[in-house]
Amino acid sequence: MLSPVPKSIRFTNCVVYTPWRIEDSVVFTDKVLQVGGSLKADVELDLSGAIVAPAFIDSHVHMSSSAFKLATIDLQGKSKREVLKHLKTAKPAFSGWVYARGWDESFWSKKQYLKPDEIENQNPVLAVRVDGHIGVLNRKAIELAQSMGINVTTDGIVMEHELTRLVSQITKEFDLNEWLLKAQSECLKLGVTTVCDIESDEFLSYYLRSPPKIRVVFSPIGLTKRAWKTGEVITSKLFIGFTKLFADGSIGARTAAVSFGYRDQSGNPTLFYSDSQLESLYKESLSRGMEVMTHAIGDLAVQQVVRVSRKFQNRRLRIEHNELVLPEELEAQEVNLVCGMQPNFLQWSYPGGLYEKRLGEHILSRNNHFKCLLEQGAVVAFGSDSMPLDPVYGIKLALNAPNPKQRLTLKEAIRCYTYNSAYANHLEAQLGSIEVGKTADLVILDSQSLHVLQTYFEGVKVYSTETI
Ligand SMILES: [Zn+2]
The missing domain is CATH 3.10.310.70 (Diaminopimelate Epimerase; Chain A, domain 1)
Incomplete structure (x- = not known):
């Protein structure tokens, strides 16, 4: 921690993405006091035109992997x-x-x-x-x-x-704790103050041994036997998230359930469950108070998750990855789901890249439809899947998506990595936007390179480059 006591700070000469609108100043202690306006503060900092955004919330990581x-x-x-x-x-x-x-x-x-x-x-x-x-x-x-x-x-x-x-x-003998803390420091360097971490349920013990430096929404893989509930507070920075289920595998391993098969070798595109099995898992998890997030990459898996989720109205169900695009009428139904997606996966969407190699050229325009989904009103929450954990890398890919129709504006991309991710994790009342009364988790970015210059956690500067 570079400055332990948060005084009131005013950022001026900056471009504040709330992310709904653009303002030119923000005043905060541990909470945001004013956005725009002329409120005085103990310290006034001229940011020379830098961008101020809500700190990033990575809605899908594996901190063990990081x-x-x-x-x-x-x-x-x-x-x-x-x-x-x-x-x-x-x-x-x-x-x-x-x-x-x-x-x-x-x-x-x-x-x-x-x-x-x-x-x-x-x-x-x-x-x-x-x-x-x-x-x-x-x-x-x-x-x-x-x-x-x-x-x-x-x-x-x-x-x-x-x-x-x-x-x-x-890795039985390996003490992961030291590295887990280093990975959290890396998060702060990358402007991330909150993650949804998907792990086996025993992994929680690492966070109990060394309290996290960032906020962690801990989401166990598969139905856990523990009596956890979504939103449960374990320690001040550690919350229980979701039951993580898998409807299929990955494109890289040729186990994603695609209807059109694999181009390069015979893959194994099978669904992991029947509809009724998946539905029972949802019922079981929801009845225990755990919301559900389901990995679905291939179009068959995405369709299955859409079908099964439709039976559970009024829930904030999440579909993770949602990579391959469905026929239009089905894509529209994803509006009722929170779409946890990875802009960094566009790294494989260029001609000659993994998507084309495995699935054929037709897939280049039919993957990761962020723009379409946003236009239809879906909540697209960005996460990195730790490949790599780096929101700015993902945001730059979203701005320059290989398919020009799917390119996002900076405002949209920031919203997906902040407010929408907060919503996906049931944290939008406190986090994800720069509004009066909300927690002052902020990131300052260079206006040209988008490089992270500083990160604030609850109003405290926790990372800074030399250049500011
Ligand atoms: Zn993952």
Whole structure:
């Protein structure tokens, strides 16, 4: 914390996105006192034209993955040659294993997964793909994983549940807390003061051991046996969120349920549940007081979640990802859902990118329809899915979407990452907009580069660059 006691502060010479309208000043203590107007304050700061927005709320993260990303070898954005070089020299840090994450073959010229024999290292190596759904092992690791009873394919790939089992075994001794706190500091650096964190329910113990520096809406994967209720306050910065369900898998792993199949190889586009099974899960969760958020990427999964959700009116049900666009009449029905979506996924929507490679050219205009959904009145709440956790990166992609019809204005993109995310997490009464009486969680952005210059949490400056 850079300044412990919040005095009243007035920002002037700035562009305040409330985000509904633009103002030229804001006065705040731990709460917002005035937006626009001439109220005096203890401290007056001239922001030289910078943007002031509500601090970002990332409505879909996996802090475990963000923490691991800091602790493990980060392969994201690297060429295949760089990936192999990193893996060759990497030292084992997890029970004798080398654990690396983030490779993405969709950016490589030969768009093929890593192969076991390409990974030259004496130690067992697990290299997890950027989506977190599959990992590739080297020969040494295949032997060891099989001796642990893990299912490995003939290509040295470990998928989904088996991958989770392997990761939990090799990270058993690893103290995640230190890295989890570092990942939270990273959030503040990126202008994020609140996250909806989707984890296994035991993960809550990490937050109880080291109280979070940011607000965490903790959302357990699957129906939890614990007597938690949505909105329940665990500590001042820790709340219970939603039951996270999965209707299908991912495009990267070819397990997203798409009606038109996969172009490059035969995938397994199946729904994880029948409608009635999914409906019972909703009923069970809602009857226990837990609202539901459901992962749905392929069009078949999106249609299923729309169908099932229609049976539960007056709920703030969430559909997560909602990537592939439906026929128009169905898309309109998503208006009744909160659409938790990832602008950073547009990184795969360029010609030659992952979407085209896996699903064909037709998908380039039929993914991530943020603009259409907003125009129809849907609540589009942005989140990063920790790929990477960086709202400004996502906002820039939303402003420059490969499909020009889907490009958002800065005001819209900020609203999706602030007010709409607050709404998705039932926090809109306190957070997500700069209005009198609301919590003063603010971010200051460079007006040209949108680079985060400062972050305020409840009126306290918690991050600042040198340049302001
Ligand atoms: Zn996720």
